[in-house]
Amino acid sequence: MGIKIESSVLALSNKINTKSATIGVVGLGYVGLPLALEIVNKGFQVIGFDKDYKKISKLNNGVSYIADMSNAIIEKAVNEEDFEPTNDFSKLAYVDVIIICVPTPTTAGGTPNISYIVDAADLIEQNMSSDTLIILESTTYPGTTEELVQPILEKGDFVIGQDIFLAYSPERVDPGNLNFSVSNTPKVVGGITAACLEVSKLFYEKVINTNVFAVTSPQVAEMEKLLENTFRQINIALVNELSQICHKMDIDVWEVIEAASTKPYGFMPFTPGPGVGGHCIPVDPKYLLWAGQQHGISATLIEAADKINDSMPSFVVERLENxxxxxGKEISDAEIVVIGVTYKPNINDFRESPALHVIDKLKEKQCGLKIVDPFIETFQVDNDIFNTVSLTKELIRKADAVVILTNHATIDYSLIDQHAALIFDTRNTHYLFENEKYYKL
Known part of the structure; x- marks a missing residue:
């Protein structure tokens, strides 16, 4: 390691070890905000960057927009001046470690949309100082860090691994998970150079309370993340297809899964549902599919899983209609109460939620719709705006059917059980439903 590199690594390492380093987090969504607050909790000063002025305003007023993050945590960090939310990206010049946590959606055609990463990298390049560590955490295709981010950061006079340091470490955030958070979930990290890996691994060791696993390159870390979520997508597709077969054979798929789960090895239980949702499972496998295509590989298993999961909203509506x-009722004349819009229980995130696709298909059937979700007030499906309503006895009694799409813990399922004319439960929410017109997916 040359003198310049040693000097830069030593200077940055000393700042990290003494927690005198200022940390910048670019993107204050479901990944960036919890990470920023966890870094504050470990004794660092954090500047949070986001272009969304509404988010910045809320944070500066101590208001959370994430369901499992309290106002009190944000208010304390802001008031004690440990956390500064801002949309002034010139302040990137004053930070020592920059973590990129921006969205990586897909285009309408299903290809990667890495425009947010490009935008973040451009802003960093225009404002950063020397001896800075930049870590990309956004999920993306293998090669992004080296082929896309590195050339942008090196447009000026800085050299990666000498003047500045670059690494990739995939986010592992599971909103609403009470057992695993940023602090106790192991991290994987891959650096462009040995020096990049050294300082990035040191940083995470100061931030989390568990293992940091170093890999040989950013590409390995990028691919590892896609494997995690493609594994889930394929296994969910398997049980979703199994649920369709079991329905035709009049077999309870939930009992089948429960029985299979008694095997202490070689089996991992997954459960069916109305589809897949969130910022990961519907999106990340498409990045892997696209990456394979760029190298002449047709990932037919991933494609098939995608189609199966995408078919589930139609399967749900077809069964409800039956x-x-x-x-003796037509679905076009029916009043339907939908329980749950978010993609998983007890959070306020409805990105890519399968419930939106079910609701869209129910709209096409021209039935009456009332939506209950205690975690959100309003949402949009195509051009239609929906306002959620409270769950009441009168609402249930007037409905021809209740469809449970998200199994929030705060829903009064006994009220539904007692007063619903028909219940279609896509989440196996309650083993003790006594309603004679209760059906499971």
Missing amino acids: YLNAQ
Whole structure:
């Protein structure tokens, strides 16, 4: 290691070890905000950057927009001047470590949209100082850090691994998970050079309370993240397809899964549902699919899993229609109460939620719709704005069917059980439903 590199590594390492380093987090969403507050909790000063003025205003007023993060935590960090939310990106010049946590959606055609990463990298390049560590955490295709971010950062006079340091460490955030958070979830990190890996690993060791696993390159870390979520997508697709087969054979798929789960090795239980949602599972496998295509590989298993999961909203609506028909009712004349819009229980995130696709298909059937979700007040499906309503006895009694799409813990399922004319539960929410017109997916 040359004298210049040693000097830069030593200077930055000393700042990290003494917690005198200022940390910048670019992107204050479901990944960036919890990470920023965890870094504050470990004794660092943090500047949080986001272009969304509404988010910055809320944070500076101690208001959280993430369901499992309290106002009190944000208010304390802001008032004690440990956390500075801002949309002034010139302040990137004053930070020692910059973590990129911006969205990575797909285009309408299903290809990677890395425009947010490019934008963040441009802003960093225009404002950063020497001896700075930049870590990309946004999920992306293998090669992004080296082929896209590195050339942007090196447009000026800085050299990666000598003047500045660059690494990739995939985010592992599971909103609403009470057992695993930023602090106790192991991190994977890959650096462009040995020096990049050294300082990035040191940084995470100061921030989290568990293992930091070093890999040989950013590409390995990028691919590892795609494997995590593609594994889930494929296994969810398997049980979703199994649920369709079991329905035709009049077999309870939930009992099948429970029985299979008794095997102490070689089996991991996954459960069916109305589809897949969130910022990871519907999106990340498409990045892997695209990456394979760029290298002449057709990932047919990933494609098939995608199609199966995408078919589930139609399967849900078709079964609901059949249950109504069995009662002599047409779905077009029915009043339907939908329970849950968010992609998973007990959070306020409805990105890519399968519930939105079910609601869209129910709209096409021209039935009456009332939506209950205690975690959100309003949402949009195509051009239609929906306002959620409270769950009441009168609401349930007037409905021809109740469809449970998200199993929030705060829902009064006994009220539904007692007063619903028909219940279609896509989440196996309650083993003790006594309603004679109760159906599971």
